[in-house]
Each structure stands twice: as structure tokens, then as C-alpha cells.
Amino acid sequence: MSEEDRHFSAELAVIGTGLAGFAASIFALKRNIKTAQVGNTGAVAYTTGYLDLLGSLAPDYLASIEDPWQGIEQLRDSHPRHPLCRIPKDDIFTAFEQFTSFLGKCGIAYTPPGEFNVSGLTPAGTLKPTLCVPATMQVGSAAFSQKEPCVIIDFKGLKGFSSRQVVANLKDRWPKLSSKRVEFPDMVSGEIYPEVMARSLEVPATREKLAKILASAAGDVKVIGLPAILGMHAPDLVREELEQLTGLQIFEIPTMPPSVPGIRLREMFEQLFPQKGVTLIPQQKVDRLVFIENGAQLSLNDSFGPISIHAKSVILATGRFLSGGLKAGVDGVSEPLLKLPVTQPDSRREWYREKYTDRRGHAVNSAGIEVDSSFRPLDNHGRPYSKNLFAAGVILAHQDWIRGRCGAGVAIATAYKAVEEVEKLLK
Numbered sequence: 001m002s003e004e005d006r007h008f009s010a011e012l013a014v015i016g017t018g019l020a021g022f023a024a025s026i027f028a029l030k031r032n033i034k035t036a037q038v039g040n041t042g043a044v045a046y047t048t049g050y051l052d053l054l055g056s057l058a059p060d061y062l063a064s065i066e067d068p069w070q071g072i073e074q075l076r077d078s079h080p081r082h083p084l085c086r087i088p089k090d091d092i093f094t095a096f097e098q099f100t101s102f103l104g105k106c107g108i109a110y111t112p113p114g115e116f117n118v119s120g121l122t123p124a125g126t127l128k129p130t131l132c133v134p135a136t137m138q139v140g141s142a143a144f145s146q147k148e149p150c151v152i153i154d155f156k157g158l159k160g161f162s163s164r165q166v167v168a169n170l171k172d173r174w175p176k177l178s179s180k181r182v183e184f185p186d187m188v189s190g191e192i193y194p195e196v197m198a199r200s201l202e203v204p205a206t207r208e209k210l211a212k213i214l215a216s217a218a219g220d221v222k223v224i225g226l227p228a229i230l231g232m233h234a235p236d237l238v239r240e241e242l243e244q245l246t247g248l249q250i251f252e253i254p255t256m257p258p259s260v261p262g263i264r265l266r267e268m269f270e271q272l273f274p275q276k277g278v279t280l281i282p283q284q285k286v287d288r289l290v291f292i293e294n295g296a297q298l299s300l301n302d303s304f305g306p307i308s309i310h311a312k313s314v315i316l317a318t319g320r321f322l323s324g325g326l327k328a329g330v331d332g333v334s335e336p337l338l339k340l341p342v343t344q345p346d347s348r349r350e351w352y353r354e355k356y357t358d359r360r361g362h363a364v365n366s367a368g369i370e371v372d373s374s375f376r377p378l379d380n381h382g383r384p385y386s387k388n389l390f391a392a393g394v395i396l397a398h399q400d401w402i403r404g405r406c407g408a409g410v411a412i413a414t415a416y417k418a419v420e421e422v423e424k425l426l427k
Contacts, residue, residue, distance in 0.1 A: 008279050008309045010036035012422050013298055015289070015337070016317030016325070017282050018042035020393025020411035022269045024315045025278050026102045027095070027419040033426065036279035036309050038286055038300060039317075040324050042266070048128075048254035049137070049228070049261025050120045051096065051110065051412070054084065055129035055405025060359045064129040066116050068409070081398040084406060086373070087413050095416035100132050106272050108264055109135035109236050119144055121225070121253045123161050125169030129405060134261055136228070136235045140251035143223045149176040150223040152253070153214065155184045157192040160256035161227040180217045185209035197229040198260045201238050211245035218248055228252040228260040235264060281307065285324070289314065289337055291386040313422045316369075316377065316391040317415065325395040326367065333367045335395075340369045341380050343397040361403040368397030374421045375414060388425065390418040 014024045017039035028035040054068040058079060065071045069089055076085045084092065096113035103110050110132045111118070117129035118141045133141060143150050152163035163179035170177055184197055185206050200206045218224050230252055231238035243250050254261055273280045281302070288299040298309040318325030318337065326342065327334050333344045344367035345351055351364035369377050369391060376384040377391045392414040394401050401407035 006305060006307045008036050008307070010034050010279060010309065010311045011313065011426055012036070012419075013038070013296065013309050013311035013314045014317060015039055015286050015298070015314060016042060016319060016323065016393065017044070017266075017269075018317065018319045018323055018393060018411070019044055019047065019408060020317035020319070020415045021315075022265075022273075023095075023099055023412045023415035024317055024392055024419055025269075025273060026099060027416050028422070029276055029278065030098060030102075031419065031423050033419070033423065034277070036281070036311060037273065038281040038284055038298065038309065040285040041283060043319060043322050044266040044269070045262045046257040046259075046322075047262040047265070047408075048120070048122070048257075048259055049134045049265070050128060050130040050254070051100070051132040051408040052129070052405045053092070053096070053113075053117070053131040053409035055117060056403060058360070058400075058404070061361065061403045062359060064117070064127070064405075066129070068117055068129075068131060069115065079398065083396045083399055083410050083414050087417055091416060091420075092409070092413045095412045096132060098416070099412050103265075103268075106268055107234055107236070108268060111135065111138055121166070121170075123166070123227070123253060123255050125166035127170075131409070134235070134252070136230050136239050136252045136261075137254075138251065139223065139249045140225050140253060143225075143249070143251070144170075144174055147174055147176060148223050149221045150174070150178075150225060151218055151221045152177065152179045152225045153217055154179070154181050154227065155187075155192060155197070156181055157184075157187065157190055158194070158197075158227065159191060161194075161253075163225075166225075166253065178221075182213050182217050185213065194227060194229050194255050194260050195232070195258075195263060198232045201229060201231045202233065204241075207238065207241055208245065211242055214242070214248065214250070215246045218246070222247075223249045223251075225251050225253050227255045232260065232264055232267065279309075286337060291388060295388055296386070313388045313390065313425055315415070315418050315422065316389065316395065317393045317411075318395055320368070320394050325393075328364070333364065335369055338377075338385065338389075340377050340385060342367055343370055359403075361400045365400040365402060366398055368395055368399070370397055375418045376421075390421055392418040
């Protein structure tokens with residue numbers, strides 16, 4: 001393939017293959033914006049599948065909040081520079097609605113955004129406040145709310161998920177919860193892995209075998225919880241068939257990352273985006289980004305050689321440290337692609353508190369780039385770096401998405417606003 005065959009043109013280039021990058025491409029598709037997306041390994045596979053808006057508030061993040069919308073109003077007073085405080089409620093709601101609707105049409109159904117958080121179960125047996133959950137997990141949240149009798153199932157040889165641990169940590173709040181360990185069909189010896197189990201359940205014969213095991217393990221209980229293994233590409237159909245075969249209500253609980261719900265999302269995006277017209281170049285790092293008179297030029301390489309992309313606009317959604325959007329070094333935190341200034345503590349000594357587990361979090365986790373009201377990154381002089389450059393996701397400063405349990409909220413809402421600004425620019 002010649003270098004001439006490796007040039008692409010687009011109205012929008014999205015740099016990043018994490019949740020913010022994929023959300024930006026979804027919103028661009030809805031607006032019929034010709035899009036190219038490229039990025040190094042994103043963190044989608046490491047997510048639980050839950051879509052948090054806001055689950056806890058500073059300064060100490062002690063209590064989970066039930067009403068994330070009221071929580072954002074409180075943030076506007078205490079942390080007005082938080083990315084979520086710069087977006088109207090109606091736009092945040094629309095962003096979640098459009099994002100979950102897209103996922104559902106592509107085969108992974110989600111509960112729609114509501115007025116309150118729901119309780120999502122974790123593999124440690126704790127509860128996580130979240131706005132939207134995969135349909136495969138909805139029964140679990142409802143069963144916990146109603147305190148229905150329930151059996152949590154784990155499997156011999158599966159590491160990182162213990163039904164006894166889940167029950168031990170939830171027993172006080174869910175008295176009729178119990179645990180049972182069973183053997184997964186045709187995997188009776190050695191260590192087994194959630195991804196392998198999920199792919200095996202796409203075979204009807206395996207589902208039939210598992211259904212008999214689950215029906216026996218449930219006894220008189222009508223609700224059972226499983227680690228997230230209900231298929232990779234059609235989880236709702238797998239769950240529906242298992243429920244029909246067993247007569248039970250079944251739900252999933254995320255396992256330790258990388259978890260199957262995150263892998264499902266990543267594979268769905270990578271398979272469907274090209275079919276919908278997105279030029280998708282995953283698992284590749286942009287080496288150079290230069291802004292020119294009529295847009296921007298991106299340069300990168302893959303195993304076939306150099307690639308260039310010309311785009312009229314760019315959304316920087318490169319994430320934080322795990323994805324390479326930010327780098328930490330002896331001289332501080334930096335943004336490696338464009339050398340954008342990073343808001344951060346004055347000294348490395350101020351990055352962390354004395355205790356790693358301090359509930360107030362650590363200052364370095366709020367480091368990031370600054371943007372204007374149109375989500376354009378700012379340069380060292382406080383001016384937009386380029387009228388054609390926008391940013392979205394957790395690369396933005398003034399948010400601690402881990403402590404605030406707002407990673408998906410920041411990603412989805414800011415991607416929505418960035419694409420909205422791109423659309424204005426293109427008109």
C-alpha cells in the first residue's frame with residue numbers, strides 16, 4: 001500500500017479511544033459530521049460498564065449522593081471550575097440519553113438516565129452510586145433495593161470474584177443474600193477467565209448446560225447474581241435465554257478490571273464505527289499534530305507505514321496518565337502531544353497527602369488542561385491554542401473523577417459540548 005493510499009480527510013478528528021473519544025464520535029455521527037478517530041490504548045476495557053454522573057462530593061467524599069443533579073448544583077458553589085459545572089443540566093441529560101440510546105441500538109442496552117442514582121454492585125460487595133447501568137445488571141440494583149432473596153454465584157477456578165465476599169460485605173443491608181460456588185460447563189480444572197467464559201456463552205449448547213447448573217444452585221430463590229460473563233456481543237440475548245431456560249431473574253456484577261462489560265463496549269465501538277462511516281484507527285498513537293490555515297494535520301504510523309489525516313477540527317480526548325494524555329515526570333505533569341500547559345500543584349511535594357487512602361483524594365488527581373467556555377484548550381497566555389481545537393474527558397482540570405465517581409459524566413457531557421462547538425465551527 002502506497003503512502004498516497006494512507007491519507008484520510010475528515011471534518012473532525014477525535015484523538016483518543018477512551019470513553020470521551022468514543023462518545024465524541026457518537027455525537028458526531030448523530031450530527032452527520034465526517035469523523036476520523038485515532039488513539040493509543042484507551043481505558044474503556046478497564047471500566048465496569050456503569051455510567052456514573054456524580055456519586056460523591058468533596059471535600060472528604062465520605063457519603064454517596066442519591067441525587068447527582070442536586071450534587072452538580074452544590075458543585076457549582078464549591079467547585080465552579082469543575083467541568084460538569086460548565087454544562088447545563090438539560091445538555092448533560094441529553095448527552096446521556098443519546099449515548100445510552102446509541103448503545104442500545106447497537107446491541108448493549110442500558111437503563112436511561114433518571115433523576116436519581118441507583119446502587120451498582122461491585123466485585124468487592126460494595127455499592128457504587130451510578131446513573132445508568134447495563135440492562136444485564138438492572139435486576140441486581142432492583143433486587144438490592146427491594147431486599148429480595150438472592151443467591152450470588154461464583155465459579156471454581158475464577159479468580160478476583162468471590163460470592164462469599166460479596167455476601168459478607170452486603171449481608172447487613174441485604175439479609176436474604178446467600179452465596180454458592182459451582183463449576184462452569186466444560187471448564188472444571190485450572191484457572192478460568194471471565195472473557196473466555198463470556199465468549200463460550202455465545203454458544204447455545206454452553207448456555208443450556210449453564211442453565212441447568214444455575215437452576216440447581218438457585219433452589220427456591222428466584223433471583224441470582226453472576227460475575228459479568230453473559231456473552232460478549234449479545235449480552236441481553238444471552239441473559240434473556242438463560243432466564244427463559246431457568247425461570248430465574250439473572251443479573252451480572254462486574255469483575256475486577258479488565259472486566260467483560262468494558263471489553264464489550266470497546267469491541268462494539270471498534271466493530272461498528274467503521275460500518276457507520278467513522279475512519280477508525282485504534283491502538284495507534286498520534287506522533288504529530290499541526291494546525292494549518294484550514295484545519296489540522298495529524299501524523300502517525302502503524303505496521304503498514306505512515307498515515308496522515310487532514311481534519312477541519314480536532315477534539316483532544318486523550319485521557320490522563322493511563323492513556324498517555326498526561327505524563328508525570330520529575331519536572332511535573334505535562335501534556336505530551338501539543339505541550340499544552342497543565343494546571344497542577346506548584347510542587348511535586350503537594351501531589352499526594354500523607355495517607356494514600358485519604359478520603360479527600362490527592363491534588364495531582366485534579367491536574368489537567370484548561371479550556372474556555374467553548375471547550376477550547378488554552379495556551380500559556382490563557383488564549384485558545386487554536387480555534388479548531390477542542391478537548392473533552394478527564395484530561396480536563398479541576399475534577400477528581402475517581403473520588404467524585406464522575407468519570408463517565410465528565411467524558412460524555414464534555415464530549416457532547418465539544419462536538420456541539422465543532423458543529424458551530426463547521427457551519
